[in-house]
Amino acid sequence: MLIKVLKSKIHRATVTDALIDYPGSIGIDSALMEASGLVPYELVLVADTTNGARLETYVVPEAAGSGKVQILGAAAKLMNKGDIIIIMSFGLLSPEDARHTKPKVVIANEKNGIKEIQ
Secondary structure (H helix, E strand, O other): OOOEEEEEEEEEEOOOOOOOOOOOOOEHHHHHHHOOOOOOEEEEEEEEEOOOOOEEEEEEOOOOOOOOEEEEEEHHOOOOOOOEEEEEEEEOOHHHHHOOOOOEEEEEEEOOOOOEOO
């Protein structure tokens, strides 16, 4: 049996834009993606700490160092520019492997740079 466990997390990122006229996804500064172990087109769960909304979408990379965290497509109806969000991805592991695996957690600063890596 496999269980779903946290693999990657970007904590307290700030939404820099919410663009409805886009096929859908979340654009993330590729430096944040690399530090957290996220890969392009990976499925993520996004939780908005500003309004409580949660959604699933996929990741597209933005330029490294740009600080961009953009909500794209229909999700822009749920999250707004300036909202503070948590971006999470999960992996499937055996319970035994899960006991010995730690997620990559990146704490973002107010400009979506890397404040801390845990």
